[in-house]
Every structure is written in C-alpha cells, then in structure tokens.
Amino acid sequence: MPPYFSRSQGARVFAMRCNYRYELYSFFLGAPMLRLPAPAPALAPVPPPAPANMTPPAATGERRKNKTGIALAIALPVVAVLLTTVTVCLYCRRWRIRSASKPEPLYSTTTTDVQSIDSLFIDLLTLRAATDNFAESNRLGEGGFGAVYKGLLPSGQEIAVKRLSRSSGQGIEELKNELVLVAKLQHKNLVRLVGVCLQEHEKLLVYEYMPNRSIDTILFDSEKSKELDWGKRIKIINGIARGLLYLHEDSQLRIIHRDLKTSNVLLDSDYTPKISDFGMARLFGGDQTREVTSRVVGTYGYMAPEYAIRGHYSMKSDIFSFGILMLEIVTGRRSSGSFSHDQSGDLLSLVWEHWTMGTVLQLMDPSLARHGPGNQMLKCVHIGLLCVQDNPANRPMMSTVNVMLSSNTVSLQAPSKPSFLNPNSGTYSDYSESYPLTSQLTGRPVVMSVNDVSVTELEPR
Structure with a gap:
C-alpha cells in the first residue's frame, strides 16, 4: 500500500x-467483526519507497x-506461571511464619458448632442467683483455674460452676471454639x-453437679x-x-488428659x-505441642x-496415670504419701x-482385706503395674x-520394674541410674503443679 497511497x-x-478502505472521518456504521486496539492519536510518517532489489517492506513487517x-505467545504464559509460582511461594512462607509464631487451631469449627455453644449461654444474673452470688458457703474447691461453686438453677437442677481466673489470657472467641469440642x-x-x-x-463453665464429689474425698478418708x-x-x-478409652480412641478428637488423678474423677449418686477437666488445657495458655512441651x-x-x-x-502417659490411679483405688493409699521410713516413700516402689x-x-485397703476377692485384687494390681512400666x-x-x-x-504378661519417684531427692530411679527432674528442652528444673490445674492437650486424629 505505501507505494500507491503515499500521502493520500x-x-x-x-x-x-x-x-x-481508510479515511480521515468515520464512514462505517456497522458493528465491527473483530475488536482491535484503538488507533494511535497521530499518524506515523510514511517511509519512502523501497528499492527494487530489496524485499518489500510489507513482507518484512508481516514476518516481524x-x-x-x-x-509473545510463548513468553506471556511462562511469565504468568513464574509470577503465580512466586506468589504462591511467598504466601506459603508467610503462612509458615505465622503458624510458627501462633499456635494452630487443633480442630475446626463451623457456624453450626458455634451456634450450639451460643445455645448453652446462661445469663450471669442467673448464675449469681444460683450460687448466692458465689458465696463461700457454696464453694466446693479451688485450683489454679479458679474456684468451683455449687448452685441451683430455677429449674431445680444442681450445678457446679467453675469460675475461671481472670488472669487467663484466652480470648472469648478462642474459648468459644474450644468449648465446641467439650460440648461434643x-x-x-x-x-x-x-x-x-x-x-x-x-x-464461667457450668457442669452437672456430682453429689459424691471427687474420689480422693472418699478414698483417703479413713471413715x-x-x-x-x-x-x-x-x-x-x-x-x-471406658472414659479414657473414649477420649483416646473413640471421640472425634484424640484427647490426652495429662492430669488424670483421683481429684479429677468425680462420683455421682x-x-x-x-x-473431669478434660479438653481445657488451652484455657491456661502455654507452649505445648502434640508431642513435646517445655512447660511440664x-x-x-x-x-x-x-x-x-x-x-x-x-x-501412654495417660495410661501411666491410670495405672497409678488403679493402685490407689485398690490399696487406699496416696501415690505421693510416705508410709514407712524403711521404704522409699513412694506407692509405686512399695x-x-x-x-x-x-x-x-x-x-x-484394710476395709477390703476380709471382704474383697483376692484374685481380682491381684489382677488389678497386675494390670496397674503393666500400665506404669518405664518404657x-x-x-x-x-x-x-x-x-x-x-x-x-x-x-497377663509379667510387668517390668517401673521407675520410682523419690520425693526427697526429686529423682526417678531404677536399677542403674537416676533421672533428675529437669527439662531437656530448657535445661531448667521441672516445676510440677501443686494445684488442680488440668493440662489436657487436644490432638486431632
């Protein structure tokens, strides 16, 4: 075209x-069959005619x-893939950093789940009236989480109200999500x-009231x-x-209690x-993981x-606690009590x-010596010793x-010798060595709780 329409x-x-056709004015009123980019605002200068012995500029331009x-057809998809890959990598890296600095939720909740918790909400005025404004006469006990009060709802139902300490650093939404699990x-x-x-x-957490309180209030009372x-x-x-089997294997999540003891097992009428006190570990914060913790x-x-x-x-750490619990129930002795100066002072060693x-x-237990079947007692002791083996x-x-x-x-197979905790020296001892109670993660002595704080850990299957 340029040779024939130059300067036209x-x-x-x-x-x-x-x-x-081309003009300096609009001459076509129909709809375009192909949408092209808008024309440049100014016309480019027309090049001079090419010599006869050279390739026509039209052909050269077309090839270019x-x-x-x-x-472009090759480069654009490659660039797009690279940009997408880089974006995904940056997002994953940022997600990992956030995950490392903030504990991951151990389970997911849905809107229906949260609504199920909303349906359990009880007005504060109702609980104050039920407990006589948390009167001391209604106090059932107290631990690291706070105090527990007996109450009576207007419907006549007896309840136990656990009043969590205000020093707990957990937020309301986080607490609601964890309560979803407990409700299930x-x-x-x-x-x-x-x-x-x-x-x-x-x-405030409201539980069903257990008339006979916890096992320890009965088991270790001589009368x-x-x-x-x-x-x-x-x-x-x-x-x-059966309850521990449900927490470990039959519930929606694997619940490791980590503080199973006589005071955490209640008795109904x-x-x-x-x-009790299962699924509440994260109420108290901490840095637990699924397998190792530096906060024992x-x-x-x-x-x-x-x-x-x-x-x-x-x-298996819960099973160890269950073995101790069995030996306590059968013998009527506390696991940390000292019964003889000639012995190590630990129930397990005894x-x-x-x-x-x-x-x-x-x-x-003297109350069972004459009335209990000896073979069943020996069987329970045997199972208890299998549960507390060192490995x-x-x-x-x-x-x-x-x-x-x-x-x-x-x-039943023969149990192996367990490790014994010496309350005086603060060490675990067996045939060959002593284990000081220090954390290998922090190098500091392990501080064991002296209260009733539950340290349950939630683990999704």
Missing part, C-alpha cells in the same frame, strides 16, 4: 476476498509481526457441660473409705477405663465415675517419667517390692486394658 488522505482497495506474536464429647463417664457464661469479664466396697471400686476402675505441668505422683523428664507426652515378694495382699511402648493401650479388666481368660 483516503483510499480504497477492492479485491475478490478483500475490501480495504509473526515472530513477535509467536514470541458425650459419654457416661465424662462430666457433662451444662452451660457457659461470658459476661462482665467473667468466664468414708468404708463406703467403697470392692463392687464400687471395681465399678469405678472400669468406668474410668450411684458412684459412677466421671472424668502436672501433679506430683501421677506423671510418667518420660513426661516429667523430657516433656514427652502421649496416650507395691513393686510387695509384688516381687508375693505379699501384695498385705497392701490392700511407654510396653504399656498397653486403653482398649487392651478394658479387655484385660473385663475378661478372666486373658493371660
């Missing part, structure tokens, strides 16, 4: 398959346009959550312990085992045991050696010495423990 203000070309189009845990051997109150800086005949004690042991918080006499020394916890000598029945891999799972408790035909 308008032109037309008619051919069999082409109709070309084709090469440019091919290059439904088992006859777990304390049932009745309601929640989060008003005026108060954090009240007579109420617990062998039938009630084996019922309590079986109930705790029929002496049915109900495990537990109760003296119940902690497994690998947890107390190295901060390693798992279902039981092991009598086990090796074949005189375990001498340790039985966590040798301890049975709760499903196996339940089978051993319910069957009279299952053969």
